[in-house]
Amino acid sequence: MTCRTNERTTVRVIGRTARSLSLGMVALLGVGTLTATAAPPPPSVAQGNQWDVRAVTGGYQLTLHLDTPAPMRASLPLLAVDGKPLGVAKQSPDRKSLTLVSADPAVLKARDVRLVWSGDLGKQSGMSRGITAAGPTDADWLKARRGPLLPADPGALGKYKVDTAEYNLGNEAVYLPGLKHRSELLGKVYSPRGAIGPRPLVVFLHGRHEVCYGEPTHPSDNDKPWPCPAGMKAIPSYRGYDGPATALAGNGYQVVSISANAINAWDSEAYDAGAQARAELILDHLALWRKWSTIGGAPFGTRFVGRIDLQNVGLMGHSRGGEGVARAAVLNADRGGQYGIRAVLPLAPTDFARATVPGVAMSVVLPYCDGDVSDLQGQKFYDDTRYSVGGDTAPRSTVTVMGANHNFFNTEWTPGQSVAPSNDDWFGDEKASPCGAKYPGRLTAKEQQAVGTAYVAGFFRLQLGHEKQFLPQFDGSDSRAASAGKAVVRVVSQAPLGSRRDVNHFDKTLPAGAVTGKVTATVCAGVTTTGLRAATPTCMATDDWSNAPHWGTAWFAAKTPTTAVTQLKWTGTNGVVRVSVPAGQRDVRRFAALTFRAAPDPAGAPKTDLSVRVVDGHGRAAVVPVSAVSDALVRMPGSNDSGLPKNLLRTVRIPVSSLKGVDLRDVRAVELRTDRVASGSAYVSDLSFSSPGLGLSAPAVLLPKLSASSVTVKEGDKGTHLVDFWVTMSRPSIRPVSVYVETNGELGESVGGIGRQLVFQPGQVRQKVTVPITGNTRDSYDLPFSLVLSAPHDGLLNESFGHGLVLDDDPTPTLTLTNLKTTEKTGLVSFGVKLSAPSDKYVSFTGVLKDGTAVIRKDYTSANDEGTGPVDRSIDGYVEPGQTTGDLSVKILDDKLKEPAETFSAVIQQIDGAELKVPMTLTATIIDND
Template sequence: MRVLGRTARSLSLGMVALLGVGTLTAAAAPEPPPPAAVKVAQGNQWDVRAVQGGYQLTLRLDAPAPMRASLPLLVVDGRPMGVAKQSANRKTLTLTTADPAVLKARDVRLVWSGDLGQQTAGKSRGIAPAGPTDAYWLKARSAPLLPADPGALGKYKVDTAEYNLGDEAVNLPGLGHRSEVRGKVYSPRGAVGPRPLVMFLHGRHEVCYGEPTHPSDNDKPWPCPAGMKPIPSYRGYDGAANALASNGYQVVSISANAINAWDADAYDAGAQARAELVLDHLALWRKWSTVGGGPFGTRFVGRINLQNVGLMGHSRGGEGVARAAVLNADRGGQYGIRAVLPLAPTDFARATVPGVAMSVVLPYCDGDVSDLQGQMFYDDTRHSVDGDTAPRSTVTVLGANHNFFNTEWTPGQSVAPSNDDWGGEAKEAPCGAKYAGRLTAKQQQAVGTAYVAGFFRLQLGHEKQFLPQFDGSDLRAASAGKAVVRVVSQAPLASRRDLNDFAKPLPAGAVSGKASATVCAGVTPPSGQERAATPTCMKTDDWGNAPHWGAAWFASKTPTTAVTKLVWTGTNGVVRVAVPAGQRDVRRFAALTFRAMPDLAGTPKTDLTVRVVDGRGQAAAVPVSAVSDALVRMPGATGMGLPKNLLRTVQIPVASLKGVDLSDVRAVELRTDRVASGSVFVSDLGFSSPGLGLSAPAVLLPKLSASNVSVKEGDKGTQLLDFWVTMSRPSLRPVSVYAESSGDLGETVGAIARHLVFKPGQVRQKVTVPVKGNTRDSYDLKFNLVLSNPHNGLLNESFGHGLVVDDDPTPKLTLGNLKTVEKAGVVNFPVKLSAPSDKYVGFSGVLQDGTAVIRKDYTTVDDDGTGTVDRSVTGYIEPGQTTGDFAVKILDDKIKEPTETFSLVVKEVDGAELKLPLTLTGTITDND
């Protein structure tokens, strides 16, 4: 959900990621210091305090921060410091960083991980010029229509009903709070026998709307306070639900407002909680469809097939349903989850979804998850399990934003306030609301309906007439209208022959002429930051335009997709991929396919020739431009996260390779003979045919888990905190996974990143994280060991929780009486701490008159002499110090008077031992 226009954006995702803030997560924020603690830097609505291992930065907002799928970031003087933790009312954001730059901060503001753009917040950048290929995409080629329209209503009338078991009906361990159990049901009237079930999960949107009766009484975000109503986001997918139900499918759309309300505190931004909620609803439907009960009695007994289930998740719901499919497999596959459709999803932790059919929908004009990080689900899963038989695809929809797939997030359709998440100038290319290439809300919803309904009818109902919608041939649904859609597909294993994924260097002699082929991954980091072993693919200030290569927020050191960058300076360049013996007969395949895209740093217009050579030396040559626009730059001017650099499909029908002996294909060549110089990226070369494959929960894969560990900090040197990463059973083939420490590590916890490879028979490995000890009293520190991007395994407990327990005694605080003279001005009561502490030691008290009178003889330091005087006084001792401030102001006059006294009654102390209440005496000696 996106609720701010782009005029409120201030920094690109790319710059955020490049500065390495992915390891700073909201989940691991240390215990905050007491309010009385000193501020080492402060400004308008923000302050900085020293805490264990670094500095805590806090920003306070006048109004709650918007509810978005992206993660909140705090930026200091234009530099991102990390992911912030939000308070329950979303008015306070905090993070801890070891970066001393915060001590010199002049400006602190909130930005979002998914924001495009590099302009200062609150300033419009005006209308950007059109990109060089925008005109092409307005008239882009269109494939033929599908023989049937997946968005059309079918023969069944649709009955709807809702169920509501309460706002706090189920406990979600991944959230630490209770959630509502509420859903809308769409049923095909008169359908006989058990029907496939499709469950929809909405994403992160505002939770309640209206005005609270007592706005100051309750900061608890869920259930909605009196006077407010829950936003019915779960009712926003009627189009796709009715299209499916009218064609014989059972559909349930569920509410997740409680998760949205509380997931700012979740270690994984709520992915596990959303998965648990999906499985909780499936458990209810298992009961209601077998023995009945609940609100429906026996109405659904025998009507639902829970061994044929599909899940659609929008926004953070996309990550939730991906996690639900894996969690279901981890638990033995009790539900037959066979198809998953993440719609404009987040992917904060680089999870994979093997075994099940998957299609990821990527809206090109997404103004919330605008880095299109859902692309990683496809990239990471496509080769994550050897022998995986499920198909997968990505569906890029030009002109579509994040919100409008849900009518309850769409202005003019929603019951609560909503907006266009893209924002910006209305006529701005290519995504402004009134730009010719931008889809209206109804057009976008029609596209969403066509692809959601088509995908589940194909995968759950095996309605093969919809296969061309997802196999890369881009056949169109009539109901999708003018929408320009590009599909990238990985055919099932039985329907394809992989030749080269271009993720490893080519053998010697494979490249000739004035050309080079280099394996690359990621984008160029700023100077001074550690560079990866693999060369980076491109230089950009904004990873919003590089969806294949953006760093994941909870797994920032996990390598991104590796591809080959082909660069040439002459028309004689050749990249030759040899076809091994035994794989040369390609007659059974429909097409030669690969993924490709132009390099924005290369020639504006580029092309390649694909040449297929047989054993007799006969060849057929096909220009890429003749069959695909994969090498046409995507729309948009450079900057603001555009144009997107997305690998797209090149598909050459095998039947078009005239004169070639298809039973004896020896090589596939990429030739540079069409353009004198250029640069392109290529990936995933092979032969394939459309196919459904086999899709089912991947229950046979070993499950990978990280342990939870705690260690005492120790007094000196480095303590070793040992996590164990374990597999549920031995494997006959190697299993690998990436593991890295993540959280507000500061200087206390070592940042580690490892690629763990489990040899056959091996079931556990140790990951050691160093922890620096000291003798100072400190806060306990929480952080995570995150597992990501496994190969030949499933992620079970993918977040291991680490706890560094402070083992030093709390120091004792001594406060003394004050003796001073009238002319002294600001003076301190004596303050002494028995030992230095890593905490702020804060204390407060109230001034009481004696013979001295406030505002006549003394006052508080902050008293400006107007209004009612605030008699409270706060004091502090900075971390690492043993003395501090407890100040009052002595007022001078020219009148001779006797010695006078006043009292300071200390009532609160944090971070030190002191017997309370304690009354201190201030004595003022006259100097006139």
Template sequence: MSGASGQLGRVIGRTARNLSLGIAVLLGVGPLSATAAPPVVAQSNHWDVRPGARGYQLTLHLDAPAPMRASLPLLEVDGKPLGVAKQSPDRKALTLISTDPAVLTARDVRLVWSGDLGKEAGQNRSIGSAGPTDAEWLRARRGPLLPSDPGALGKYKVDTAEYNLGDEAVYLPGLAHRSELRGKVYSPRGAVGPRPVVLFLHGRHEVCYGEPTNPSDTEKPWPCPPGMKPIPSYRGYDGPATALASNGYQVVSISANAINGWDSEAYDAGAQARAELVLDHLALWRKWSTIGGGPFGTRFVGTMNLQNVGLMGHSRGGEGVARAAVLNADRGGQFGIRAVLPLAPTDFARATVPGVAMSVVLPYCDGDVSDLQGQKFYDDTRYSVGGDTAPRSTVTVLGANHNFFNTEWTPGQSVAPSNDDWFGDEKESPCGAKYAGRLTAKQQQAVGTAYVAGFFRLQLGHETRFLAQFDGSDSRAASAGKAVVRVVSQAPLGSRRDLNHFDKALPAGAVSGKLSATVCAGVSGPARRSGVPTCMETEDWGNAPHWDTAWFAAQTPTTAVTKLKWTGTNGVVRVDVPAGQRDVRRFAALTFRAAPDPAGAPKTDLSVRVVDGHGRAAAVPVSAVSDALVRMPGNNEVGLPKNLLRTVRIPVSSLKGVDLRDVRAVELRTDRVASGSAYVSDLGFSSPGVGFSAPAVLLPKLSASSLTVKEGDKGTHAVDFWVRMSRPSIRPVSVYVETNGELGESVGDVARQLVFKPGQVRQKVTVPITANTRDSYDLPFSLVLSAPRDGLLNESFGHGLVLDDDPTPTLTVGNLKATEKAGVVSFPVKLSAPSDKYVSFSGVLKDGTAVIRKDYIGVSDDGTGTPDRTVEGSVEPGKTTGELQVKILDDKLKEPAETFSAVINQVDGAVLKLPATVTATIAAGD
């Protein structure tokens, strides 16, 4: 999970959507013939292109293994990311399939990573000087200490045990491979009765370590070959597991090496498989804790409450546990999954996680998932279901990287080789390994323990003394030490009163003075369907976690906020409080999210003014209660500074002189600085609360159909996917749909929001297919569902396949007549019709009266050793003539005409009766 990166320019339009291509079609990678590999049709010292079963097989060869990262590995061709690559078992070769003939003329092919898009620095390049606010963050404000430390050990001694049911104990349909069932359990010794259960799932990391006894055994990534051992990533969370178990919780940490080994073949990068693995382990524990059996006999009978379950997932495991919570609800809520903590997670498909408490941990110095895409779990879920009573939060940890939350991914602690995933000079601000603001591995692990343990103790054990840790007040655990942590919180519905989400235009008269208020979403570059201006101009998507695109749902609109811009101190945004909602005495604070515009000054400020029915008001500067309007650390390179909305929290008790029974308006005023620009979102009153969390079993489930269709010969015809709901709903349900993959010229680009009216259970999504009469590759693509409202995603990927139905053209190779002085010549090669495929054929040269190396020679023969009698020919896409070249040698002798032949015994992309023999006649040149 190292932080390898590469320079990447702007990516626009369809390019972002094509990034799923490699995963969508990698099952087509491989030789076309059982007798010989396809010929190389383009190459350089480090990459080559061969014709494949479903397109052109582009392979990049590396001198050293590529890291096993959570981000998606992409092959960038001439500055454009072409698709997601499949890594070979030794990770020295990365391959994808493309139907784009442009790969045949590529000048540059390199590996880049989805989490690094836009970074201008290489892996070892310094990130430069400190940003304008970096010193301020070194002495950043810290809130009060919690009365109890969630990271502290409790009253119970902790017993540990491991179980291993085999490396291929369970088949995972989402992976199409078998997986291990292996885990470590942490139990409170002497605890009476069934205890809450917390399950940990690690992320994508190297699978095996050591040297294989036989190098050829590494052709399959899992199980580990002889001589190598599995990396025990599941053992890397002893800190939070022990803290929880010592306080009375049962903790199980599971291994997912098989998924890491095979997930480059999965259509969704393994999210479904990880979810299935989680539920498979919970099913084991349901048996072992009720009737016993397995490796533990009756040891755990009566000890586990599987109706009170929490899930923590790290890296791709974060997306896995989010999917597991939804999959569990889809299946009727067989387990009481009530809390989910994605830790430095991926979010490739914009899923929502309603109904369950959620806290997303975002490490500011993440060098792997460096765009902090897990922020979208919070953004997309917070209003996705009306009446949702579950709380959610984000926890941004400054100075923390991706790997060090797991001791088995940490140098000096792991049994296998590991690394710091951050990159750049070690003394550079704000993330260098020896910079003052960077956390050591042990400090980071202490923070992880405090927040993982605190979250589950709050949500599963209702230990309300930890509420302040997650309410945005910056209250902190003693064991978290010097760490600077910023929490954004959405209180459960019964504990909050929303005033304005700031995602739609404000009503007439709400804005006055020298101030504009514009709704925005997204950043410059990526495809947008939001219909509103972009929030930022940036070449680096990594610094905009709210607004960069997701790889499998690139056209789903991102978070809409309001951008304030002012040139005077008289600007006012007034939000009126409706009648019936004006008594706010029961709430603890007035809150909203805010961030400075990176195009403005490093520091700005606003005042918040609360007005009652008698015109009395109390005003509070944002800077007095929050650093939300201070630019985060970094210097506009390598994904920093992050532009993250943060909490402004004004205690209601501080609004002196205002009648809290009759609050009429909340105003944002520009009276603090003469000019500035900032983003605002989610204004309301709230109080900390545990809320009520449970599987969202009552929500309708949304699924996309799959289809196979013939391409056709003329015009454009429509094919229909169906998006279905499991049952009617009494209120509208919406979901975004889009086609995804290398759509080429055949599949139309579809992206829109579907809205199901009450009672409606299915909708048609029409995809245009453009016909042609050229022989071409079958084209797989997907219809992806994302960001639902008032529904759950069930089958969120519909799979489409356009079958080419055009006849394969016939290849004709004629006889050749040449003179001795002709040099390099070609047998006449013709194709009966143009093709979209690269037509290749090969054979052997045979002497007649002409002798190889005396009268002729193959063009690939270097003249040394045994003569190379191989001959290869081709016809390029779109052409009807090609080449089968040989070189005629002039021996300067007067002699009669001589002959040799080429016997063609292999052809791909065309019809030719094999073997086919053609004859070359060499006439004397004199």
């Protein structure tokens, strides 16, 4: 089976022989590019029929040229050379060119250059698209266990009729600092007719999708991507959530769904792929609603005065909008919690920078057949936040929806429902398990939208309205809504403190004596690329990060460790892993269930099982097989292809009431036993006793806020000097605060890469982060890079990206061009080209050829002239980085006529990368050889 998104663009090309270059370089991985601005660009040093490589400062500039615009996806665009991704590519405004700078010399020998996507790493777009064998457990998921029906249906229409309206303050109504562009302020409002008093407000934010559709009246590659060019219409992605918006409004909630087309149009230039800009846009809309709900104003007059409760706000974000709403909750807390953002639902979200969302109730929806964010990286919002703040009383959960793709949660991204062209992002044989469009386990668009409505509406009704009848929907018991139909949904839940007692996180080595028999318990994190040995224990060996959502790295925080769990491996039925319950915590009568997360090891047996044994102070015990209460140890569907099966930790939930014969006032230990199967391997995490609960959710305004400074520094002339960034906290803390920090971007040979954890001790508010900068005497471009903060503990990210800029301080070299004197027989020949000093820039210059006594195409031609069609009089030259001599070639034509010396001239009109007074006229003299 091969299932892949049809938004992937593949280009196969064969490279030509490359010129050799001698440049001191280091490995580079980052976002954005630093490119020469010359016209025309520097000559290529390697190329295929749709790509080229040019030498620039910091390495090699690789550009892929597409016949049609690259799709607008949530995942980051990468350029891969011969199957190896080199880094994040910057898209041109028309998305027909993708460019990155890499120091990897593999680009010079490239035979295959492709656009791939960050969510799809490991997938081979050239794989067979036929049906292959389904995974060994696929049939189990077609008849998967389903929990009881909820007593009320969150997707049902409520007692209120729903009024809708739209507001539009203009396509460029507000400036977003995180985008450095202006954005529209446009939204669709859903209101409960006749509802009295202030109502909770829920804001929806769509994700990264195409911005405009139709044909432009005056096509031009120079058109700005936003606002839409004349003749084209804006895609109304904000209108795609009528289902959940209507379900909420009909039950008394105010909903507004906002447009973010400007961000989608410009976010390839943003340092964080637009997360900050999306957060700023949300807060700008909330500022409008603060005005409309207090003093009123156009276009609504006093209609909403006294009708909106801005201290009870929920945010739903789809795709990159999911990262946007997570950032908005934190940004709101950074600004003092001016809005009461109490609930956040990232839907099929990106998480490029490993942010946390403490203090706020959160549920992350993960569609199993996501063909865009197919690594389900939003799982890390849950993993990174769950223990990030001591005393956090907010509940959180993940909701994995089997058979759901990325796009169909939004009707404007769904074929047959959208006004603009749209597609099913999961691509492959229609009957292939488990995600083919006609496979029995795949949800139709309307079925998927019904599930989305049930979980979006249920979550906000629970968290904002405290409608406790929906607690079982999010507590891991897999209770289901009638309107969700046949959908198989798996929920992992972390109950709030006060409703939860943690027994063991399973992220640290167990004490001596806890493991007996033929079983080992090893703490692991991350993945190992097949064939390589990792320095620390990793959880999986895979070439495809998309099948390991807990353990794939983030693109802007690649050095931040991923989730640590315990991996059990056993070769006998006598293995026991015993976790002791400390004194003072042994009375568990008030809790509803014993829970932990578990998943089978993909390298182990196709089916496995464990027993859970709970022991009291008298030695009495109750034993429950995992398979009797959960399918967490059943491998998820798929056949080791296209990122499937996913390896996701799922809930094992044992009701405390089922522990017959055990004194619940005196539980001494919980044991995991290998008595069910003779050999196996599994991951376990997060053992606790808990009960469903609402907890307390509010902006985390009391946490200290962490910020990275920005630094501009001169490069210097020699050696390595140290530049200091500062990571600061807004106030001292009474307990340690930690955060991971690393450099990211176009590091080139000037900036040293770092990555480590900072720990602020009580009372400490400032720490230095030293970055080495290597100087030289060569003229270079200024070099931007970032210092990224991620995965904080007991703190909140404020300015999480520090901006570094290395200013080149070397003089621009002078270019000297000299006249040419040659004979007819020389063929291709160059004027004299000399640079006063080596440069890191690619020096380029252009001009035109003018006849004298020599006539073009009779006595000489431009090196660019193909000899057919109109005469090409252009001439261009260059000096490669690190060199002092270069090339400015023309082609001399030989004839058999005896004639006097002839001349023509080259008028140089443009220069980039060096000093030269233009226009400058050079004379070429051709000496007859007959």
